[in-house]
Amino acid sequence: MPQLQQIADNIWTVAAQHAFLGMHLGTRMTVVRLASGGLWLHSPVAAYPNATLHGPHALRRKRKDLPFSADLSDTPHPDWLNDLAPLVIRGCLLQETVFFHQRSRTLIASDLVENFKTSPHWLTRMYLKVCGLEGKITWGGPYRLLYRNRQAARACIDRLLEWPFERVVIAHGDLILRDAHLSIERGMAWLKA
Template sequence: MADTPHRFIGLHIGSRMTIVRLKSGMLVLHSPIALSTALREEITALGSVGHIICPNLFHHVYAAEAVAAFPEALLHGPAKLHRKRKDLDFDTEFSETPHPDWKDELLPLTMQGSLLHETLLYHPASRTLISCDLVENFNRCEHWFTRWYLKLGGIFGKVGWHPVLRLVYLNRRRARESVAKLLEWPFQRAIVAHGDIITENAHTAVSKGLAWLF
Protein backbone atom coordinates (compact mmCIF):
# COMPACT_ATOMS: atom_id res chain seq x y z
CA MET A 1 0.00 0.00 0.00
CA ALA A 2 1.03 3.61 -0.51
CA ASP A 3 -0.51 6.85 0.76
CA THR A 4 -0.50 10.38 -0.59
CA PRO A 5 -1.85 13.77 0.54
CA HIS A 6 -5.08 14.58 -1.27
CA ARG A 7 -7.60 17.39 -0.98
CA PHE A 8 -11.27 17.35 -1.87
CA ILE A 9 -13.39 20.53 -1.67
CA GLY A 10 -10.95 21.95 0.87
CA LEU A 11 -10.79 18.82 3.02
CA HIS A 12 -7.46 17.12 3.70
CA ILE A 13 -8.56 13.52 3.36
CA GLY A 14 -5.52 11.85 1.77
CA SER A 15 -5.76 8.85 -0.51
CA ARG A 16 -4.42 5.31 -0.57
CA MET A 17 -3.37 2.90 -3.30
CA THR A 18 -3.39 -0.84 -2.70
CA ILE A 19 -0.97 -3.13 -4.53
CA VAL A 20 -1.85 -6.80 -4.89
CA ARG A 21 0.59 -9.40 -6.15
CA LEU A 22 -1.24 -12.24 -7.86
CA LYS A 23 -0.04 -15.84 -7.73
CA SER A 24 1.37 -15.32 -11.22
CA GLY A 25 3.60 -12.57 -9.86
CA MET A 26 1.66 -9.90 -11.75
CA LEU A 27 0.75 -6.73 -9.83
CA VAL A 28 -2.63 -5.04 -9.57
CA LEU A 29 -2.71 -1.33 -8.69
CA HIS A 30 -6.01 -0.44 -7.03
CA SER A 31 -6.91 3.26 -6.88
CA PRO A 32 -3.67 4.76 -8.27
CA ILE A 33 -2.08 7.73 -6.53
CA ALA A 34 0.58 10.21 -7.61
CA LEU A 35 3.74 8.34 -8.52
CA SER A 36 7.02 9.78 -7.33
CA THR A 37 10.19 8.39 -8.87
CA ALA A 38 10.89 6.49 -5.66
CA LEU A 39 7.42 4.95 -5.53
CA ARG A 40 7.54 3.96 -9.18
CA GLU A 41 10.87 2.24 -8.60
CA GLU A 42 9.50 0.43 -5.53
CA ILE A 43 6.56 -0.86 -7.54
CA THR A 44 8.78 -1.98 -10.41
CA ALA A 45 10.96 -3.86 -7.94
CA LEU A 46 7.90 -5.80 -6.76
CA GLY A 47 7.04 -7.11 -10.20
CA SER A 48 5.30 -6.34 -13.48
CA VAL A 49 2.15 -4.21 -13.29
CA GLY A 50 -0.58 -5.96 -15.24
CA HIS A 51 -3.68 -4.08 -14.12
CA ILE A 52 -4.61 -0.56 -13.00
CA ILE A 53 -8.04 -0.25 -11.37
CA CYS A 54 -10.13 2.88 -10.93
CA PRO A 55 -12.73 1.36 -8.57
CA ASN A 56 -15.36 4.09 -8.69
CA LEU A 57 -16.29 7.39 -10.34
CA PHE A 58 -13.95 9.47 -8.17
CA HIS A 59 -10.73 7.54 -7.74
CA HIS A 60 -9.36 8.23 -11.19
CA VAL A 61 -7.40 11.46 -10.70
CA TYR A 62 -3.98 9.80 -11.07
CA ALA A 63 -4.98 7.12 -13.60
CA ALA A 64 -3.30 8.78 -16.57
CA GLU A 65 -0.07 9.05 -14.60
CA ALA A 66 -0.20 5.36 -13.74
CA VAL A 67 -0.89 4.38 -17.35
CA ALA A 68 2.06 6.48 -18.52
CA ALA A 69 4.31 4.80 -15.96
CA PHE A 70 3.08 1.28 -16.76
CA PRO A 71 1.88 1.35 -20.39
CA GLU A 72 1.61 -2.44 -20.68
CA ALA A 73 -1.00 -2.62 -17.90
CA LEU A 74 -4.72 -2.91 -18.59
CA LEU A 75 -6.85 -0.03 -17.32
CA HIS A 76 -10.15 -0.90 -15.60
CA GLY A 77 -12.99 1.38 -14.53
CA PRO A 78 -16.77 1.47 -14.09
CA ALA A 79 -18.77 1.86 -17.30
CA LYS A 80 -19.86 5.37 -16.35
CA LEU A 81 -16.24 6.36 -15.75
CA HIS A 82 -15.45 5.41 -19.34
CA ARG A 83 -17.86 8.16 -20.38
CA LYS A 84 -16.69 10.60 -17.72
CA ARG A 85 -13.00 10.25 -18.61
CA LYS A 86 -13.05 10.01 -22.38
CA ASP A 87 -9.39 11.05 -22.36
CA LEU A 88 -8.48 7.69 -20.82
CA ASP A 89 -8.26 4.59 -22.96
CA PHE A 90 -9.96 2.00 -20.77
CA ASP A 91 -9.36 -1.62 -21.67
CA THR A 92 -12.27 -3.14 -19.80
CA GLU A 93 -15.17 -2.41 -17.46
CA PHE A 94 -14.56 -2.92 -13.75
CA SER A 95 -17.56 -4.81 -12.44
CA GLU A 96 -18.61 -7.97 -10.66
CA THR A 97 -17.22 -10.00 -13.54
CA PRO A 98 -13.61 -10.72 -12.52
CA HIS A 99 -10.80 -10.54 -15.03
CA PRO A 100 -9.36 -13.99 -15.82
CA ASP A 101 -5.98 -12.93 -14.40
CA TRP A 102 -7.40 -12.55 -10.89
CA LYS A 103 -10.39 -14.90 -10.92
CA ASP A 104 -10.66 -16.67 -7.53
CA GLU A 105 -7.87 -14.45 -6.12
CA LEU A 106 -9.84 -11.21 -5.95
CA LEU A 107 -13.60 -11.43 -5.49
CA PRO A 108 -15.57 -8.37 -6.72
CA LEU A 109 -18.80 -6.91 -5.37
CA THR A 110 -20.46 -3.76 -6.71
CA MET A 111 -22.20 -1.52 -4.20
CA GLN A 112 -25.63 -1.04 -5.71
CA GLY A 113 -27.86 1.96 -5.17
CA SER A 114 -24.96 4.43 -4.99
CA LEU A 115 -23.86 7.24 -7.28
CA LEU A 116 -20.25 6.23 -6.62
CA HIS A 117 -20.55 3.02 -8.66
CA GLU A 118 -17.81 1.40 -6.61
CA THR A 119 -16.85 -2.24 -6.91
CA LEU A 120 -15.19 -3.68 -3.81
CA LEU A 121 -12.62 -6.47 -3.80
CA TYR A 122 -12.07 -9.25 -1.30
CA HIS A 123 -8.68 -10.97 -1.12
CA PRO A 124 -9.40 -14.36 0.50
CA ALA A 125 -5.74 -15.32 0.93
CA SER A 126 -5.17 -12.45 3.37
CA ARG A 127 -8.82 -12.02 4.44
CA THR A 128 -8.63 -8.39 3.36
CA LEU A 129 -11.44 -6.18 2.10
CA ILE A 130 -10.17 -3.62 -0.42
CA SER A 131 -12.29 -0.50 -0.82
CA CYS A 132 -12.09 3.24 -1.37
CA ASP A 133 -15.30 5.00 -0.40
CA LEU A 134 -17.20 2.36 1.53
CA VAL A 135 -16.40 3.93 4.92
CA GLU A 136 -13.79 6.28 6.34
CA ASN A 137 -11.67 5.84 9.47
CA PHE A 138 -10.07 9.04 10.78
CA ASN A 139 -8.55 8.65 14.22
CA ARG A 140 -6.37 11.74 13.86
CA CYS A 141 -6.34 14.83 11.70
CA GLU A 142 -4.07 17.87 11.94
CA HIS A 143 -6.09 20.05 9.55
CA TRP A 144 -8.58 21.98 11.69
CA PHE A 145 -11.30 22.39 9.04
CA THR A 146 -11.23 18.69 8.14
CA ARG A 147 -11.24 17.74 11.82
CA TRP A 148 -14.22 20.03 12.42
CA TYR A 149 -16.05 18.48 9.44
CA LEU A 150 -15.42 14.95 10.74
CA LYS A 151 -16.53 15.83 14.28
CA LEU A 152 -19.63 17.58 13.00
CA GLY A 153 -20.52 14.43 11.09
CA GLY A 154 -19.95 12.25 14.15
CA ILE A 155 -17.29 10.09 12.49
CA PHE A 156 -14.07 11.41 13.98
CA GLY A 157 -12.42 8.61 15.91
CA LYS A 158 -14.63 5.84 14.55
CA VAL A 159 -15.43 4.03 11.34
CA GLY A 160 -18.31 5.63 9.45
CA TRP A 161 -19.60 7.57 6.49
CA HIS A 162 -20.33 11.30 6.79
CA PRO A 163 -24.03 12.27 6.77
CA VAL A 164 -23.41 14.67 3.88
CA LEU A 165 -21.96 11.85 1.78
CA ARG A 166 -24.87 9.55 2.55
CA LEU A 167 -26.80 11.48 -0.07
CA VAL A 168 -24.97 9.50 -2.78
CA TYR A 169 -27.08 6.47 -1.83
CA LEU A 170 -30.25 6.97 -3.84
CA ASN A 171 -31.54 3.45 -3.31
CA ARG A 172 -30.81 2.25 0.20
CA ARG A 173 -32.71 -0.99 -0.25
CA ARG A 174 -30.35 -2.09 -3.01
CA ALA A 175 -27.38 -0.85 -0.98
CA ARG A 176 -28.49 -2.96 1.98
CA GLU A 177 -28.57 -6.01 -0.26
CA SER A 178 -24.97 -5.32 -1.27
CA VAL A 179 -23.91 -4.83 2.35
CA ALA A 180 -25.50 -8.16 3.29
CA LYS A 181 -23.38 -9.88 0.62
CA LEU A 182 -20.31 -7.93 1.72
CA LEU A 183 -20.66 -9.10 5.31
CA GLU A 184 -20.69 -12.72 4.17
CA TRP A 185 -16.97 -12.32 3.49
CA PRO A 186 -14.90 -13.25 6.58
CA PHE A 187 -12.52 -10.33 6.25
CA GLN A 188 -10.25 -9.50 9.17
CA ARG A 189 -8.76 -6.32 7.73
CA ALA A 190 -10.38 -3.53 5.71
CA ILE A 191 -8.46 -1.12 3.52
CA VAL A 192 -10.06 2.28 2.99
CA ALA A 193 -8.77 5.17 0.92
CA HIS A 194 -9.38 7.87 3.52
CA GLY A 195 -8.16 7.51 7.07
CA ASP A 196 -6.52 4.55 8.76
CA ILE A 197 -6.62 0.94 7.61
CA ILE A 198 -8.98 -1.04 9.84
CA THR A 199 -6.97 -3.83 11.43
CA GLU A 200 -8.87 -4.60 14.64
CA ASN A 201 -12.35 -6.13 14.60
CA ALA A 202 -12.65 -5.01 10.99
CA HIS A 203 -15.76 -7.01 10.20
CA THR A 204 -17.65 -5.57 13.18
CA ALA A 205 -16.32 -2.06 12.58
CA VAL A 206 -17.43 -2.00 8.93
CA SER A 207 -20.81 -3.44 9.88
CA LYS A 208 -21.33 -0.70 12.47
CA GLY A 209 -20.02 1.94 10.07
CA LEU A 210 -22.71 0.98 7.57
CA ALA A 211 -25.52 0.58 10.12
CA TRP A 212 -27.05 3.91 9.06
CA LEU A 213 -28.21 2.23 5.83
CA PHE A 214 -30.55 -0.06 7.78
Protein backbone atom coordinates in the same frame (compact mmCIF):
# COMPACT_ATOMS: atom_id res chain seq x y z
CA MET B 1 8.52 9.46 -2.21
CA PRO B 2 5.63 7.33 -0.87
CA GLN B 3 6.66 4.07 0.77
CA LEU B 4 5.11 0.64 0.38
CA GLN B 5 3.67 -0.69 3.64
CA GLN B 6 3.09 -4.44 3.75
CA ILE B 7 -0.17 -5.26 5.52
CA ALA B 8 -0.46 -8.99 4.67
CA ASP B 9 1.24 -11.60 2.51
CA ASN B 10 1.29 -10.26 -1.05
CA ILE B 11 -0.53 -7.03 -0.15
CA TRP B 12 0.96 -3.57 0.27
CA THR B 13 -0.43 -0.06 0.48
CA VAL B 14 0.96 3.33 -0.45
CA ALA B 15 -0.45 6.43 1.22
CA ALA B 16 -0.38 9.74 -0.64
CA GLN B 17 -1.50 13.28 0.04
CA HIS B 18 -4.89 14.22 -1.35
CA ALA B 19 -7.04 17.28 -0.73
CA PHE B 20 -10.73 17.57 -1.53
CA LEU B 21 -12.48 20.94 -1.18
CA GLY B 22 -9.58 22.11 0.98
CA MET B 23 -9.75 19.14 3.35
CA HIS B 24 -6.72 16.93 3.87
CA LEU B 25 -8.19 13.46 3.44
CA GLY B 26 -5.27 11.61 1.92
CA THR B 27 -5.64 8.63 -0.37
CA ARG B 28 -4.25 5.14 -0.58
CA MET B 29 -3.24 2.73 -3.33
CA THR B 30 -3.32 -1.01 -2.76
CA VAL B 31 -0.87 -3.35 -4.50
CA VAL B 32 -1.61 -7.09 -4.69
CA ARG B 33 0.83 -9.67 -6.01
CA LEU B 34 -1.33 -12.09 -7.97
CA ALA B 35 -0.84 -15.86 -7.94
CA SER B 36 0.36 -15.49 -11.55
CA GLY B 37 3.19 -13.20 -10.34
CA GLY B 38 1.61 -10.10 -11.86
CA LEU B 39 0.59 -7.01 -9.91
CA TRP B 40 -2.90 -5.61 -9.41
CA LEU B 41 -3.21 -1.95 -8.39
CA HIS B 42 -6.29 -0.47 -6.79
CA SER B 43 -6.77 3.29 -6.80
CA PRO B 44 -3.31 4.05 -8.26
CA VAL B 45 -1.54 7.18 -7.02
CA ALA B 46 0.64 7.47 -10.14
CA ALA B 47 0.39 6.71 -13.86
CA TYR B 48 1.25 3.20 -15.04
CA PRO B 49 1.17 3.40 -18.85
CA ASN B 50 1.40 -0.37 -19.47
CA ALA B 51 -1.35 -1.29 -17.02
CA THR B 52 -4.71 -2.75 -18.00
CA LEU B 53 -7.20 -0.18 -16.70
CA HIS B 54 -10.59 -1.23 -15.29
CA GLY B 55 -13.22 1.17 -14.02
CA PRO B 56 -16.93 1.77 -13.58
CA HIS B 57 -18.83 2.16 -16.84
CA ALA B 58 -19.93 5.68 -15.85
CA LEU B 59 -16.29 6.71 -15.34
CA ARG B 60 -15.39 5.44 -18.81
CA ARG B 61 -18.03 7.83 -20.24
CA LYS B 62 -16.85 10.70 -18.04
CA ARG B 63 -13.07 10.25 -18.50
CA LYS B 64 -12.57 9.64 -22.20
CA ASP B 65 -8.92 10.59 -21.72
CA LEU B 66 -8.24 7.35 -19.81
CA PRO B 67 -7.58 4.14 -21.80
CA PHE B 68 -10.04 1.79 -20.08
CA SER B 69 -9.79 -1.85 -21.11
CA ALA B 70 -12.73 -3.24 -19.14
CA ASP B 71 -15.69 -2.21 -17.02
CA LEU B 72 -15.81 -3.35 -13.41
CA SER B 73 -18.62 -5.72 -12.51
CA ASP B 74 -19.36 -8.55 -10.10
CA THR B 75 -17.55 -10.87 -12.51
CA PRO B 76 -13.79 -11.03 -11.94
CA HIS B 77 -11.47 -10.37 -14.87
CA PRO B 78 -9.57 -13.49 -16.03
CA ASP B 79 -6.24 -11.88 -15.01
CA TRP B 80 -7.27 -11.83 -11.34
CA LEU B 81 -10.06 -14.41 -11.24
CA ASN B 82 -8.20 -16.65 -8.77
CA ASP B 83 -7.15 -13.81 -6.49
CA LEU B 84 -9.93 -11.26 -6.04
CA ALA B 85 -13.71 -11.34 -5.80
CA PRO B 86 -15.35 -8.05 -6.89
CA LEU B 87 -18.65 -6.68 -5.64
CA VAL B 88 -20.29 -3.57 -7.08
CA ILE B 89 -22.09 -1.57 -4.38
CA ARG B 90 -25.35 -0.88 -6.15
CA GLY B 91 -27.76 1.85 -5.13
CA CYS B 92 -25.01 4.45 -4.63
CA LEU B 93 -24.03 7.18 -7.08
CA LEU B 94 -20.35 6.43 -6.40
CA GLN B 95 -20.68 3.04 -8.12
CA GLU B 96 -17.86 1.70 -5.98
CA THR B 97 -16.55 -1.81 -6.52
CA VAL B 98 -14.97 -3.48 -3.49
CA PHE B 99 -12.68 -6.50 -3.67
CA PHE B 100 -12.08 -9.45 -1.37
CA HIS B 101 -8.63 -11.04 -1.39
CA GLN B 102 -9.40 -14.42 0.09
CA ARG B 103 -5.84 -15.66 0.73
CA SER B 104 -5.09 -12.69 3.02
CA ARG B 105 -8.70 -12.16 4.16
CA THR B 106 -8.47 -8.50 3.11
CA LEU B 107 -11.30 -6.28 1.90
CA ILE B 108 -10.11 -3.56 -0.48
CA ALA B 109 -12.29 -0.47 -0.95
CA SER B 110 -12.04 3.24 -1.66
CA ASP B 111 -15.02 5.11 -0.25
CA LEU B 112 -17.00 2.42 1.56
CA VAL B 113 -16.25 4.09 4.92
CA GLU B 114 -13.79 6.62 6.33
CA ASN B 115 -11.70 6.08 9.46
CA PHE B 116 -10.24 9.20 11.07
CA LYS B 117 -9.51 9.57 14.77
CA THR B 118 -9.03 13.31 14.18
CA SER B 119 -6.90 15.63 12.05
CA PRO B 120 -4.32 18.33 12.82
CA HIS B 121 -5.72 20.35 9.91
CA TRP B 122 -8.52 22.59 11.23
CA LEU B 123 -10.80 22.43 8.17
CA THR B 124 -10.50 18.65 7.99
CA ARG B 125 -11.15 18.38 11.73
CA MET B 126 -14.31 20.51 11.35
CA TYR B 127 -15.46 18.31 8.45
CA LEU B 128 -14.96 15.19 10.60
CA LYS B 129 -16.94 16.72 13.48
CA VAL B 130 -19.80 18.10 11.37
CA CYS B 131 -20.19 14.85 9.40
CA GLY B 132 -20.03 12.66 12.50
CA LEU B 133 -16.83 10.97 11.35
CA GLU B 134 -14.35 11.98 14.04
CA GLY B 135 -13.28 8.85 15.90
CA LYS B 136 -15.78 6.66 14.03
CA ILE B 137 -15.59 4.17 11.19
CA THR B 138 -18.56 5.09 9.00
CA TRP B 139 -19.73 7.21 6.08
CA GLY B 140 -20.45 10.89 6.73
CA GLY B 141 -24.04 12.07 7.16
CA PRO B 142 -24.28 14.45 4.18
CA TYR B 143 -22.66 11.91 1.84
CA ARG B 144 -25.27 9.29 2.74
CA LEU B 145 -27.52 11.12 0.27
CA LEU B 146 -25.42 9.49 -2.47
CA TYR B 147 -27.12 6.22 -1.57
CA ARG B 148 -30.25 6.68 -3.68
CA ASN B 149 -31.47 3.08 -3.33
CA ARG B 150 -30.71 1.98 0.21
CA GLN B 151 -32.38 -1.40 -0.24
CA ALA B 152 -30.09 -2.28 -3.16
CA ALA B 153 -27.04 -0.97 -1.29
CA ARG B 154 -28.01 -2.88 1.87
CA ALA B 155 -28.26 -6.11 -0.15
CA CYS B 156 -24.71 -5.52 -1.41
CA ILE B 157 -23.41 -4.77 2.08
CA ASP B 158 -25.06 -7.97 3.33
CA ARG B 159 -23.22 -9.90 0.60
CA LEU B 160 -19.98 -8.16 1.52
CA LEU B 161 -20.46 -9.15 5.18
CA GLU B 162 -20.60 -12.81 4.13
CA TRP B 163 -16.89 -12.58 3.28
CA PRO B 164 -14.59 -13.53 6.20
CA PHE B 165 -12.35 -10.46 5.98
CA GLU B 166 -10.05 -9.56 8.87
CA ARG B 167 -8.69 -6.23 7.63
CA VAL B 168 -9.95 -3.43 5.39
CA VAL B 169 -7.98 -1.11 3.15
CA ILE B 170 -9.77 2.19 2.53
CA ALA B 171 -8.67 5.31 0.68
CA HIS B 172 -9.33 7.89 3.39
CA GLY B 173 -8.18 7.57 6.98
CA ASP B 174 -6.51 4.73 8.82
CA LEU B 175 -6.49 1.12 7.68
CA ILE B 176 -8.91 -1.05 9.64
CA LEU B 177 -6.71 -3.78 11.08
CA ARG B 178 -8.64 -4.77 14.22
CA ASP B 179 -12.26 -5.90 14.47
CA ALA B 180 -12.59 -5.13 10.76
CA HIS B 181 -15.68 -7.19 10.08
CA LEU B 182 -17.57 -5.77 13.06
CA SER B 183 -16.38 -2.25 12.21
CA ILE B 184 -17.84 -2.43 8.70
CA GLU B 185 -21.06 -4.01 9.96
CA ARG B 186 -21.50 -1.17 12.48
CA GLY B 187 -20.23 1.53 10.12
CA MET B 188 -22.82 0.63 7.46
CA ALA B 189 -25.71 -0.08 9.87
CA TRP B 190 -27.27 3.29 8.98
CA LEU B 191 -28.39 1.72 5.67
CA LYS B 192 -30.99 -0.26 7.61
CA ALA B 193 -32.64 2.91 8.91
